[in-house]
Amino acid sequence: MTANVIVTVEREFDAPRERVFRAWTQPEELAQWRGSPGWHVETDTVSGELALGGRHHHVKVRDADPSTRVGTDGVYTEYFEPDVFVSSEKITGDPGIDPNVPLELRVEFTRMGRDNTLVRIIQGPYEADVASWHGTAWEAELTRLADYLATTNREAGR
């Protein structure tokens, strides 16, 4: 089967762009929320050089089975804080993704209203039969991001 489908996921967050952009890119922050429910990011695998051409890396581990690991190795091909980043990535350990074919992850941060942020994720190409599953997985991951932003906001407010 040919990987020829691009997934787009959008969601608005009650946080300014700078805050959401940092949560996406700073290694110590992304380790707190990335991954679908039932997965977590292994903190000591996270690294990132936050600049054009900078490399980043992290490994997601299944909570119930730590031997199931999915690695992400990427390079930022576009990096404009807090507007957008584009990363070319190789994903290993996910049976639905060919580890030899780079995926492009593009995340746009658009200001909405006074201080909200619309996040638009564009990722692919995926094979058609797994594309919608990845869209659903991103939905769940964005809910974790919303929860993380809400928690850190509350903590900052104390």
Add this chain to the structure above:
Amino acid sequence: MSTDAPNLQHVSIVRTKPLMTMPQILVMNFGFFGIQYSFGMQQTAVNPVYEFLGANPHDLPILNLAGPITGLLIQPLIGALSDRTWSPRWGRRKPFFLIGAIGCSICLFLFPFVTAVWMAVLLLWLLDASNNTAMEPYRAFIADKLPPSQLGKGFLAQSFFTGLGITLANLSLFVFQKLIQGSTDAGIPYWVVGSFMLGAVCSIGSVLISVLRTPEIPPSPEELEAMRNQKGGFGPAIAEIGEAIRDMPVELRKLALVYFFQWYGLVIYWQFIALTIAQNMFPQTDQGKEEAVAWTGLVNGWYNIVTFCVAFGLVAFARKRGAKLVHCACLLLAAVGLAIVPFLTNQYLIFIPMVGFGIAWASIMGVPYIMAVRMVPSTRLGVYMGIINMMIVIPMLIQSVTFGWIYTHLLGDNPGNAILFSAAFLAIAALLMLWLKESRAVRDVDDVGAMPMGGH
């Protein structure tokens, strides 16, 4: 879905979009061929038509005012309107480029039947308005249909059909002049009429092929809701442009200065090359004048062929080696070429210096954009492309209102001097390019292949 309160804004919207194959991308862009044929006719045939109708050469800049004004006003207006349009039957962008193409076809059809300069001016305004109505939503259509990773291919196909349309428009003038005799009562040769008729057919025909073969992506209910709630109109658009100008990177401001000299110079070339060729290379008779117009079509067709041949390689070379020096060198080639043209009396020798102009035209169409896209975030590319469009049309506008005076008072009403002036402006633009600092190239996807695969 979401753990938040059931607020539409906080629900994730998921879409999947299939990648397009190259043949699909080409069919989608085919309409550009007809629209650009129409632009080609404007570049080469409209000024001679003014002349056939008895206009003075020093009035040519002001008679061409339609181009920059419609480019400045109509493109952003239609772009904003189409952003907020959706009809289940007609789509979002298609109504605009269909109306634009129909307008182009009607204007091209009527153009050769004008009997007075004022009629030609009126038709040029309508033709330019139609061209711009078709153009802006067409670019947006490509951005709607293609994911960001395929946009490069989409715009490359667009450039391909741009070159093909303009080249064929120019070559049709030369070929028809050899085949068709006679002229209208107003003195416009039938071979010019033939080229305009072919343009009328190409314009609507090619757009129809694209429209009928490429479906638009319907918006989801959430997107329709967002579209209805979108604050549109001139106010927010102008505020966004103002904000983008305030945030404009210094290097883009420098590029604006380069663009001033570059586009001012280019417009002079298009307005005065036919007169220069007629004055220096053909007998000063009506027949000689007609032959000069046809020869200008061939010369313009030739430089577009050169553009066609070098464009892809040049853009790839600039991406690798640096856009700044490549564009500077190309502009200098054009300047040297144009500096030679007024001294030639042999109509065949003109093809040699025009190679330089063709190479520069290839660079102008692609290389500065390589620099510009690295300077601004791609999420704001739409508004910055609008600003770059202003950086093109404002020098054209200034040229329209100033060059008539310069031509008469400083250049002695001599078209050859106008071409020399154009060469000087292109040389200044080339030197100003050296003032820019180029940001480093964005790494390619392939670089990831060399990365260590850690974590296992």
